[in-house]
Amino acid sequence: MSQLNKQSTIVTALISIFLGIVVGAIAMQLAGYNAITAYQALFQGSLFQAFDLGETIRTTTPLILAGLSVAIAFRTGLFNIGVEGQMIIAQLSALIVGIKLNLPPGLHAIVAVLVGGIAGALWAFLPGFLKAVRGVHEVIICIMMNFIALYLSNVLIRNWLTESGADSTPKISPNASLRVDFLSEMFDHSRIHLGIVIALLMAFVMYYLLWRTKLGYELRAVGYNPYAAEYAGMNVKRNIIVSMLISGFFAGLAGAGEVLGTHGYIAIQSAFTGIGFDGIAVALLGANTPIGVIFSALLFGVLTYGSQNMEHMAQVPPELIRVVVAAIIFFVAANISGKLLDVVKTKRRAKES
Amino acid sequence: MNAVEMIGITKRFPGIVANDNIHLTVKKGEIHALLGENGAGKSTLMNILFGLYQPDEGEIRIHEKKVTITGPTMANKLGIGMVHQHFMLVQPFTVTENIILGDERTSSGFIDYKKAEQEIQKLSDQYGLKVNPRAKIADISVGMQQRVEILKTLYRGAEIIIFDEPTAVLTPQEIDELMAIMRNLVKEGKTIIFITHKLKEIMSVCDRVTIIRRGKVIDTVNVADTNENQLAALMVGREVSFEVIKEEAKPTRTVLEVKNLVVEDQRGVPVVNGLDLEVRAGEIVGIAGVDGNGQSELIEAITGLMPIKQGKISLNGKNVAHLKADKGTRARRITEAGVGHIPEDRHKRGLVLDFGINENMVLQNYYQSPFSKGWTIQYDEVNKYANRLIEEFDVRTPSHETLARSLSGGNQQKAIIAREIDRNPDLLIAAQPTRGLDVGAIEFIHRRIVEHRDKGKAVLLVSFELDEILKLSDRIAVIYEGKIIGWVDPKTTTEEELGLLMAGRAKKEGQ
Numbered sequence: 001m002s003q004l005n006k007q008s009t010i011v012t013a014l015i016s017i018f019l020g021i022v023v024g025a026i027a028m029q030l031a032g033y034n035a036i037t038a039y040q041a042l043f044q045g046s047l048f049q050a051f052d053l054g055e056t057i058r059t060t061t062p063l064i065l066a067g068l069s070v071a072i073a074f075r076t077g078l079f080n081i082g083v084e085g086q087m088i089i090a091q092l093s094a095l096i097v098g099i100k101l102n103l104p105p106g107l108h109a110i111v112a113v114l115v116g117g118i119a120g121a122l123w124a125f126l127p128g129f130l131k132a133v134r135g136v137h138e139v140i141i142c143i144m145m146n147f148i149a150l151y152l153s154n155v156l157i158r159n160w161l162t163e164s165g166a167d168s169t170p171k172i173s174p175n176a177s178l179r180v181d182f183l184s185e186m187f188d189h190s191r192i193h194l195g196i197v198i199a200l201l202m203a204f205v206m207y208y209l210l211w212r213t214k215l216g217y218e219l220r221a222v223g224y225n226p227y228a229a230e231y232a233g234m235n236v237k238r239n240i241i242v243s244m245l246i247s248g249f250f251a252g253l254a255g256a257g258e259v260l261g262t263h264g265y266i267a268i269q270s271a272f273t274g275i276g277f278d279g280i281a282v283a284l285l286g287a288n289t290p291i292g293v294i295f296s297a298l299l300f301g302v303l304t305y306g307s308q309n310m311e312h313m314a315q316v317p318p319e320l321i322r323v324v325v326a327a328i329i330f331f332v333a334a335n336i337s338g339k340l341l342d343v344v345k346t347k348r349r350a351k352e353s
Numbered sequence: 354m355n356a357v358e359m360i361g362i363t364k365r366f367p368g369i370v371a372n373d374n375i376h377l378t379v380k381k382g383e384i385h386a387l388l389g390e391n392g393a394g395k396s397t398l399m400n401i402l403f404g405l406y407q408p409d410e411g412e413i414r415i416h417e418k419k420v421t422i423t424g425p426t427m428a429n430k431l432g433i434g435m436v437h438q439h440f441m442l443v444q445p446f447t448v449t450e451n452i453i454l455g456d457e458r459t460s461s462g463f464i465d466y467k468k469a470e471q472e473i474q475k476l477s478d479q480y481g482l483k484v485n486p487r488a489k490i491a492d493i494s495v496g497m498q499q500r501v502e503i504l505k506t507l508y509r510g511a512e513i514i515i516f517d518e519p520t521a522v523l524t525p526q527e528i529d530e531l532m533a534i535m536r537n538l539v540k541e542g543k544t545i546i547f548i549t550h551k552l553k554e555i556m557s558v559c560d561r562v563t564i565i566r567r568g569k570v571i572d573t574v575n576v577a578d579t580n581e582n583q584l585a586a587l588m589v590g591r592e593v594s595f596e597v598i599k600e601e602a603k604p605t606r607t608v609l610e611v612k613n614l615v616v617e618d619q620r621g622v623p624v625v626n627g628l629d630l631e632v633r634a635g636e637i638v639g640i641a642g643v644d645g646n647g648q649s650e651l652i653e654a655i656t657g658l659m660p661i662k663q664g665k666i667s668l669n670g671k672n673v674a675h676l677k678a679d680k681g682t683r684a685r686r687i688t689e690a691g692v693g694h695i696p697e698d699r700h701k702r703g704l705v706l707d708f709g710i711n712e713n714m715v716l717q718n719y720y721q722s723p724f725s726k727g728w729t730i731q732y733d734e735v736n737k738y739a740n741r742l743i744e745e746f747d748v749r750t751p752s753h754e755t756l757a758r759s760l761s762g763g764n765q766q767k768a769i770i771a772r773e774i775d776r777n778p779d780l781l782i783a784a785q786p787t788r789g790l791d792v793g794a795i796e797f798i799h800r801r802i803v804e805h806r807d808k809g810k811a812v813l814l815v816s817f818e819l820d821e822i823l824k825l826s827d828r829i830a831v832i833y834e835g836k837i838i839g840w841v842d843p844k845t846t847t848e849e850e851l852g853l854l855m856a857g858r859a860k861k862e863g864q
Contacts, residue, residue, distance in 0.1 A: 213730060225705045233682050
């Protein structure tokens, strides 16, 4: 049974992706662009050359972690819409470690990454705590915490972390960087960094945690049926908090990777990056499974990075790719593919009889 | 003339053949029973007839015309209506609004409530349903709500009405009334398919009965030519005893003692109010009472799932009422102190429906050796254990990984009972252990409960089925408004005496 479910989710995802691409093509044609040239540019521009491939992986990295973050919370019945804010706080904390501390190479990076993860976890603690103890809906708290994170980060950057008047912080110490020479050289000096290794490792951690450990058994039980979990003597409230902590930790690693690997500094932000929100879509398309999250993050990475090349090579605005993304999510959420499959089956039967 | 013919119907689900080459013929104007154990394939077959599932093989003829039923709308068009076990009603809507929902007939763009109301009134009168079209669903009894479901099918012009275990939710009086309504419907030319596993009802109202076992048709017989014992044997595949065979109880020490217990619900109303109770090792104490007199709260308080306002609960002489949860929750400490709990709602408390059977089997002891080592769960051990319980307790499942959700109610309940009894608790609390189950499963579960008693353990049974209480209990306590208002001996009491007590008429001194 579970085997069948898995298959049908993959089928669902593939059909949804296909339909999303078709919808995108229609939108492009209507807007007066050549869809075939556009998609060609998109895939060529994201996968064919070492540099582009590296950049695609770099784009995919935080998406995997954000997706895992949302997915593990979902598994415990929680909707962590605060990944965005947790990433910002993690980024800020990792940056402070990266600038202010002076540690040997390697160790510095490890400390900075861990501090980032922990900062994300702590930022997620409050919504989890309020949900468990006071029954406040985590979505509301998370959204408010996102804004607190964004503006807190901006205030600190302007008033503390920058030379007077600058819009961005100094660079982190090279000792704290996640970039390594052999990776950069392999991918033609793109900004790919060790974050991808962390992301893949965390996907395995999520799998192991949920399906092999006592804690994971409890988290899933609480997510599926809190009443039965209570009956079994589990501490439902504690599990809700733990789930948010882990979710926030994953989000924190995403943020830490961005600052320590990709950018090396933070600029004042006028708006959210959207990576955290894309994490929701990644988790949804990946059916909240670690392997599904990896592949759907890769797809989103290709679409996001490739859309920039599409602009250069085919003069199609990258916003059209957001149409594709939105359409894919729509098809998954509305389970259009499931309905299509049913129609096909019924038709086939009607023809036979 | 045949109203329904289902010819060679086969429906497979992953790991199981739910319907295996089933032939069913229902004549126009008869009440045709579909009898089978839980999970035998009755509901699947009817869902195929109602268009909810498509058969893998076979054909359907309605009024001797071949059809392909693609969905409930199509079924309605063909004159097939279904009264579901779980009602499909909008609580704040009126009867009329519910009935026309999905079939709103309009005049110049507006819904013509008046006409609909008149029509519903007419139908209600014609079949003796006595439904008030203006009443709100939330305000009428469960029995009335069922009649609204019947009216829904009639309003849509149903000629063939499927009743899916309609009596499971009704009181004895309501069941009698439903039987009368069914006879009326048939008199007016309707055809009824009656899914049930209650033999008494088949004998009293049906014309013919088709018996299904494990997805296959065993036989179709005239009710006039058969009897309950024969039907039970056909359904289960062996002789079934309706009696619980048990020896005289030999109670010894006190296992559970409840003194002056007060439990408040969320609004602060005392629902258990100064209750005293004692259960000894080697006996089954039954708690009889009308639903809502504090039974659920009593059990949740004993098992640590609800806070206690006042009073004392001792297990094996140790007070557990205010057991501090220094390690794990109070519920867990009480479980570890030797309590097994078959909860009244198996879907709410008893199972994690989206877990496999294996993971459900260790719900109470997943954290103990050998199922757990360090922080990991030892799935090899879990699976081994689950497979043993599946075999020992005859849980019919394609595999130990099958989701609990996809098992039939009877097999879900067997899984819970396996889990709770196998831990060999000093006190077994069984709340509604056989609700909604068929005779085969009931017999099995009753035997297991008596066996547990015979091992020298204490059993506390709560049931709304008087029959069950009378058959199983060694002593009966009657609960009324949160208090035990009397004890009776099941061997000497009568249903009348119990009925009076349950209605709050305390026994007089010396009686």
